[in-house]
Amino acid sequence: MYTAQDPRSSLAPAARATSTPTAFSAASYCRFYETPPQDTDQNGRVWYGRGANFLVAYTLAEQGGAFSRKGQIDEWAIIVPDRDVRVEIETPASTTVVEPYSIAFVPPGDSTVRVPTGGRIIRIFSTQSADIAAKCENAATYASAPPNIPPFQPWPAPKDGFRVRAYSLDVGGDSGRFGRIFRCTTLMINYLDPRMGPRDTAKLSPHHHDDFEQGSLVLDGDYIHDIRWPWTPDMAIWREDEHAQCGAPSLTVIPPPTVHTSRSIAPGLNQMVDLFSPPRVDFSMKPGWVLNADDYPMPESR
Incomplete structure (x- = not known):
């Protein structure tokens, strides 16, 4: 349910x-912000959280901090x-x-990431990185495979091979595009x-995904995530609505x-990043x- 002004209203019905x-x-x-970091050393402090297919390493790097991956199994991202x-x-x-x-x-x-001046970086991996998955503060939530999500399948490799690819977030606004994807x-x-400031509650965007999670990573400000589980014939699996307040930094994983x-x-800046794995x-x-x-x-079958 999107307003006519929301670019997602033009998506084909699922x-x-x-x-x-x-x-x-x-x-x-x-x-x-409520829990101690899972890693603390001379390089900085790192908090870890996860979904079914993605991992977030929220990092406050010290000056000159370095973060290495040896034999990383697949491609990953840094913000x-x-x-x-x-x-x-x-x-x-x-x-x-x-x-x-x-x-x-x-x-x-x-690979090694170095942060000469220090500061915050966010590294995002797939859950194929088992060593990182084990560190996540919500690891127990995923001790067994969650329902309604198919097995993870990566998308095709770049045509010209793997390499570091960097993109500026300074992308001009476009009324026909949703965010910066x-x-x-x-x-x-x-x-x-x-x-900037609170969202107009007369122009919200309640919607659902049948078979993939959404990670909502709050980097600045404060949000309330409103979540409603559908009713099914089996009342035993019904759940109460949730209206969870999450400030910065935080990761909310919304299940299908x-x-x-x-x-x-x-009242000031509110910045959120949506995460999906594999791509939508x-x-x-x-x-x-x-x-x-x-x-x-994209995959050839699409």
Whole structure:
């Protein structure tokens, strides 16, 4: 249910689910500001949270902090959300400087991220990285596979091979596009347009996804996530509505097929990032929505 002004109102209607759910997952809330970091050393502090297919490492790096991956199994992402933080990504092939206020995708294999000035960075992986998955504060939620989500399948590799690819978040607004969407083989990241002040509660966007989670990563401000589970013939699996307040930094994982919407409530800057794994087909089918679509092909079956 989108307003006519919401670009998502132009999405093709999703196919109806062919079966009624027999089980539901709970929503998962990682309020990093309320918990101690899982990692603390001379490089900085790191909080970890996860969904079924994605992992978030929210990092406050010390000056000169370095974060390495050895034998990384698949492609991953890094967000540099602040305009006074620059990072360097070293791989066996090259060293890439990622400018402030950017997003980058990092190839499988060995890599090191260095943060010369210190500052916050957000690294995002698939759950194929079992060592990171084990650190997540909500790891117990995913001790068994959640219902209503198919097995993870990565998307095709870039036509010209894997390498570090960096993109500025300084992308001009477009009334026909929803947010600032980037994808790789494992992830889709929508760096939503910032909201100044509370959202108009007469213009919310309750919607649902039949078979994939949404990660809502709050970087600035304060949000309330409104989540409603559908009623099914089996009353034993019904759940109460939730209206969860989550400040910054936090990760909320919204399970399918709940109806959900999020509303900013802080008086100043409110910044949220939506995460999906693997990438969404419906967003990818919209011309111009995925800003790096030329670099990452869709599966041939789509």
